[in-house]
Amino acid sequence: MTDGIRVRLALRHEGFALDVDLALPGRGVSALFGPSGCGKTSCLRAIAGLDRVAGGFVAVDGEVWQDDSRRLFLPPHRRAVGYVFQEPSLFAHLSVQGNLDYGLRRAARPHALDAAGVVAMLGLEALLPREPAALSGGERQRVAIARALLGQPRLLLMDEPLAALDAARKAEILPYLSRLHDSLAIPLLYVSHALDEVAQLADQLVLLGGPHGVHSGPLAPMLARLDLAAAFADDPGVVIETTVGAHDDEDHLSRLDFDGGALFVARRPEALGQHLRYRIHARDVSLALDRPQASSILNVLPARVIAMAATDTPALLLVRLQAGATPLLARISRRSWKALQLAPGSAVWVQIKSAALLDGQNAIHVNTGCAAGGVAGR
Amino acid sequence: MLLTADDLAALWLTLKLAATVTVLLFALGTPLAWWLARSRSRWAHPVAAIVALPLVLPPTVLGFYLLVAFGPHGPVGGITQALGLGLLAFTFPGLVLASMLYSLPFVVQPLRHAFEAIGERPLEVAATLRAGPLDRFFTVVLPLARRGFVTAGVLGFAHTVGEFGVVLMIGGNIPRSTRVLSVQIYDHVEALEYAQAHALAGGLLLFSFVVLLAVYAGQPQRRSF
The missing domain is CATH 2.40.50.100 (RNA polymerase II/Efflux pump adaptor protein, barrel-sandwich hybrid domain)
Structure with missing residues (x-):
């Protein structure tokens, strides 16, 4: 059984086509980076099974979630995936504790992550009895991250979790994400169009929507490539x-x-x-x-x-x-x-x-050998 | 005593009818409203229009066609006779069926709006937290649409209490079987028993006002996180 994440998708919308073929390591943070509208979110939704992309293949740690050549498609609730949406999307009818329990109760046992540890890591102890309406945007997003983690995912997906927050809230959450990066034993796919977040968090970089198609590889060498510099706009x-x-x-x-x-x-x-x-x-x-x-x-x-x-x-x-x-x-x-x-x-x-x-926390390093290849988008 | 034995029988029958209809409409209207709220089928619009028909049709039109359908040569009458149930016209079950059609939009529309207001996102979140479709419905949709269910139940019940035309066409005026409050009031007025009519009519007026007040006072505030 192969380790890591394998994703092959052919995304087709009106006037939009993106072919993605990724092999990403089974640990650490892989950033999907690219301008708005380049298909980052579509990729993430397809991996989670929220959208069904015809002809797709998705496997995580050797567990196949979608293989259309075998007519295999697991619905999202059958995939061990954690998803953090751009807006925090807490259940309005449940308290913070209730939101966390929702994921925990349905998670496969044994639990790799315990509630107390996740609550402590994201600094939620004081918020547990509160209602979502009484939280700030940053607090809500921290709860949403904890809720996704307590679902005991084998793959964590984050779709621009900071994009809806102002700079102060972003600065408030980034340290938590760094901490997550250091302690998380599962892979994290992080979608962003903000290079500073990517530079701080990512181990692997997947470039989407550039003029030369899809590229992926370890972060540091990717950032230093002259042929990809255009993807980083005016801030290489x-x-x-x-x-x-x-x-x-x-x-x-x-x-x-x-x-x-x-x-x-x-x-x-x-x-x-x-x-x-x-x-x-x-x-x-x-x-x-x-x-x-x-x-x-x-x-x-x-x-x-x-x-x-x-x-x-x-x-x-x-x-x-x-x-x-x-x-x-x-x-x-x-x-x-x-x-x-x-x-x-x-x-x-x-x-x-x-x-x-960039990084006030302890070091990061999880770069494992990764065979990542991209196929050109059209 | 202001209310006669006949009045009380009509009141009891009305409550029984409204409660039966409301319960049955919840069972039928919830999946229908869910489908209307989420379906992209080309049948969604025609079905929505049919559901809303009782809002604009004169009750006599609805009653007339139901009478024909329930009759010995109508499609429903054929089925009920084949099943050995006899004919539905001028019976309590017939009244229930007619009232369900008549009150359907008052239950389906609030539910549909409540389901639409929830949107996709909470359901997607629940799905990524490993909640299956039924689990999602009972743990996310129902609690988030709670106000919609209250509104639908109150309106469906109150509207059934207040119907007249359909009842007269389909139910006739049989004491203890199909003579409901609105018909009883009509009878009192016909007989110039104004005091009796006042007692029932005033009671219904007060009831309707309280019900509508409850619905408006309890309107949900739009919240999303």
């Missing part, structure tokens, strides 16, 4: 996995080590040896031929130019670099590229203006 960048290497309390800095160098960032609360994921925007990276001697920029790393690609803005180029084993992206002007006489293979110094911290 990479994520790097780092380890807290040192703290400097005098200057309030921490040193984060990664394969390819070290970064200095504002003092982190994490202990030495902890893992942190950072996102480095291409717009924050500049290049120099010589090591800058007198500069206020703190982070300067040696790297090698790998390739270059044009961007939507004619004046700007996207340069792919390699620092040790770590790929980086820099966005520089076409004039600078010419003035520095850069070419693939050039040795350069990379200057990083600031590094945006």
Whole structure:
């Protein structure tokens, strides 16, 4: 029996066609990323069995949920799936406790997740006797996530769970999702059109609706691909996995080590040896031929130019670099590229203006080998 | 005593009729309203129109056709005779059947609106939490449509209490079998027994007002999460 998630779907609506062929790992977070209307939600609904897509195949951990070649289609209530909708969709006639019990009572035994643990993880203890009407949008979504988990799913699906929330509510829920990511033993498919959420949470990235069809693979290499940069609109960048290497309390800095160098960032609360994921925007990276001697920029790393690609803005180029084993992206002007006489293979110094911290929680890492392939959409 | 023995018999018969009709209409109207609320069939509109017919037809039209259908040469009469039940016209069961048709829209429409107001989402949520179709109906639809059921029951009951034309056509005026309150009032007025007529008519007026007040006061507030 094969591990992980296998999905083959041919979505057809009027004026819309998307062929998806995915093999995703049986653990960790896979993000379905793409612009609105590219078929992300349709994919998720088909996987849950809420919509029936003809000719589809869906299997989770070797358990086949749909195989139209064998006329097999399990209705949603026969699939061990957890679904978090964009709007929290709590049952209005039940209290928070009642909503949680609804999923728990119908779940297959034995329960892998116990109610007390899930309630604690999502911080719901004080909310249990409340009615959904008395909750904020963020609280409702946390209850909806807990309810889906207590259904003891073998696959958790989230359809833009933060999209209906304002920035403050988003910031309130993201830490819970990070915690979920660290502790969850089942795969999570996360639909989003917000790159910051994806960069923070995902291990695997599935790009939908780009000009080149469907692509999928581990997050960090996918983000560093020049040929896919257009999918990330005007904010390309990479994520790097780092380890807290040192703290400097005098200057309030921490040193984060990664394969390819070290970064200095504002003092982190994490202990030495902890893992942190950072996102480095291409717009924050500049290049120099010589090591800058007198500069206020703190982070300067040696790297090698790998390739270059044009961007939507004619004046700007996207340069792919390699620092040790770590790929980086820099966005520089076409004039600078010419003035520095850069070419693939050039040795350069990379200057990083600031590094945006992504993950305040402990480290994430669940990347397993994954054979992911995409077939072009039409 | 203001009410005669005949009045009390008519009152009791009316309550029995209205209660029977309401219970039967819940059983028939709930699946019908569910189907109308969710079906995308091309038959949904014609069926909805037929269900609503009693709202606009003169009761005498309905009564006339029912009388023909119940008669010895009508389709229903043929069936009931073949089953050894005799003819339904001028009997209590015939009255029940006629009243069900007459009051059908008053039960189906509130239920249909209540089901439509729930929408797909709560049912989809329940399905992903492993609730099967019947489970979803009893644990999600029924509680969320509770106000609709109250409205449907109250309106169906009250409307059956208040019918006159169909009863007169199909039930005749047989004491203790088909003579209901509205017919009894008519008889009192015909006989110029105004005091008797007042007692029953005033009672019905008050009853109807209280019922409608209860329905309006209990209108559900639209809430969704």
